Amino acid sequence: MIGVLSVKDWWQGAVIYQIYPRSFCDSSGDGVGDLNGITAKLDYVASLGVDGIWISPFFKSPMHDFGYDVADFRDVDPVFGTLEDFDRLLKRAHELGLKVIIDQVYSHSSIENEWFKESKSSRTNDKADWFVWADAKADGSPPNNWQSVFTGPSWTWNAARKQYYLHNFLSEQPDLNLHCPAVQEELLSVARFWLDRGVDGFRLDATNFYMHDPELRDNPARANGNAVRPFDMQDQLYNQSHPDIEKFLAKLRTLMDSYGTTFTVAEVGGNRSLEEMAAYTKGDKLLNTAYSFIFLEEEELSVPGIRGAIEDWEEAADSWPSWTFSNHDRRRVVTRWRKGRDPQAFAKAMNALLLSLKGTIFLYQGEELGLPQSDVPFERLVDPEAIRNWPETAGRDGCRTPMPWVASDANGGWPADTWLPMDVNHLPIAVDVQEKDASSTLAHTRKLLALRKEHPALVRGNITFLDAAEPILAFTREAEGEKLLCVFNLGEQPAPWAGLDGTGDMVLSVGGVTGTGAGDIPVCGGFIAKL
Structure with a gap:
């Protein structure tokens, strides 16, 4: 519907390289990637020809969900470095002409967050309503039938308050109550903190989980013969997607615009993702763009699947789309869609297709190498979703293994003991090998990115x-x-x-x-x- 844009903001048609910091580059030798490691590899990232980077969470966290359970929204977890390390990363990225997008997790926090510690202490403290609390039913059971994404009820009992608290994800991730004006103001203050440091925009995690139904109505059942989790057996009408989310997004957009040409992209999953993405990006008063899991969760590569998703967006939305084939939450595209085709030839074809599409493109680390999904043995799993649902779900660890930099090193340029194992199948296609091969997937991806910049038709x-x-x-x-x-x-x-x-x-x-x-x-x- 939007056709050719008359005015191009930097993000319209841009290619953003997603960095999962734990697995990108380790500068300290502890087996976990960090901010200084990212800074050390920014010249490599810039050499690809991308326009910016999106860094997944690096905030202070007990790491129950590896950074998506935030204990301090304004500080860096020591495993990743310091605020000064982030400032140096930001400065170097800007010197190289790279925009920097960071995750913001506004739907929930960590149980170790000071806001939650105060909120759970009593029903009368200053932050008593900063999280979603509800009384038990007369029989002691949870307030309603809502199920968490990571399996089990969305409610956990707290003895101090003698109430349940809501968590749409892990019990260690209590839901913030964005119906509370003070919570909204605090989150806008968090956004200001990072904008003042110079970041260029935000990827907004789980945007449609920001607000729930205050009446706490039960979700209706949803027929789903392939359901692995109780969550998939419900139609999520009431635990998420409240209409007032748009009002908060409007406040966020006003703040973002006061800093110039910033960028916001929403992550929106679920059965109504297209409808909600269109709502959250309509006009020029809400978010810039959004992406869903439509390609990430698609198990088959097909013409109707690609064409349908893009035409559905064009019909439903009057805003700019975003697309990705792989990320830190889903199996890599080479494994999902390849079947019997040559893996490197297939990787080249998928990168060519992705970078030919209309929209802002997110390229996950390692896709420029054609990395397949890693097979992480059960005893090395760390992803709570994978452990809880083993072996019925693949989990997220297989797409988060360390980036292979050096083929001749058994650990790919990492120390011997890494937080997830180095995949030995990745070593033959490590960065240093592909750098020397003009026919490699890496060389092909650089060529694609240069081509996209040369042709206005591909960009916008x-x-x-x-x-x-x-x-x-x-x-x-x-x-x-x-x-x-x-x-x-x-x-x-x-x-x-x-x-x-x-x-x-x-x-x-x-x-x-x-x-x-x-x-x-x-x-x-x-x-x-x-x-």
Whole structure:
């Protein structure tokens, strides 16, 4: 619906490189990545050609959920370094022309957060209503039937208050009560703290979990034959997605705009993610963009899956989209979608497809190398979700293993004892090996990123899908008098491409394609041509 934008903010069409700090680079030798490690590798990140970085949580935390349980929203956890280390990282990133986006976790905190410690101490303290508290039913059971994402009821009893507190995730992650004006003001103050330090924007974790139904109505049942968790057996009408979330987002946007051209991207999951993303980004008074788990949770690569998601956004939203194929929460795309195809050829094809799409693109660390998902043995698992649901769910550890920097080192350039094991299958495609290979996935990704910057149509052009025969995905990107044709074979066998009259000059060949006219497109093949 939004077509070609007349004014381009830096984030429209930008490519943001996601860094999971525990697993990126360790400067201290303790087996956990840290802020100084990120700073040491910023030249590498900048050499990719990305526009910025998104750093997952590095705040003070007991690490029950590895940083998404925040004990102090204004401080760095010692395992990652200090505030001064962050300031140096920020300064170096800006020197290299990289924007810096950081996570903000506003839906919940840690049980070790001082706000929660005070809130749970009594029903009359100054922060008594900063979290979501409710009385037990007459029989002592929880206030309603809400289930947590990580399995089990969303309520935990507190003896001091003689009440239950709400947690949509782990019991160690109590939900903040954003219906409380004082909580909203405190979170805006947190945002100010980081904006004053010079960050360029925020990725907002679990945005649709910010507010609940104050009446605490039961969620209705939802038919789901594939449900692994009780959470999946409910329609989440009341534990999340309250309409007043938009009012808080408007306050946040006003604050962000006062700092200039900043950036906000919402993470929105669930059955109503498209509707909620459209609501949270409508107009110019809320968030800049949002992304869902639609590609992250899709188990099959298909033309209808890619085309449908993008066309659904175009129809539902009047705002700028964002897309990613992999992140720190879901299996890597090479493992999810590859099937029997060559892993490196497939990685090149997926990066080409992702970087051809209209929207802001998030590229997870290691995707430029074509890393597959790691198989972490049970005894090395640390992810609470994986441990609780083993072996029915893959968990998140397999996409969070340490980044392989050095192939000749058994630990990939890390110390011997790392928080998650180095995947030996990653070593042959480590950074130092690929740096020397002009045909590597790393070299291909750099070429793709340079190409995207060279062509306005790829950065901010509109997108129009063509009715090609599956498994061929074909679309055009068009802006500022430039029109590009993008064609990809998403199948597991060579597939015929009917061609277009007047198909122009090839801009990029993927998978050995030699021409843009009618003919077979090889597996993992495709091209971009200028019309």
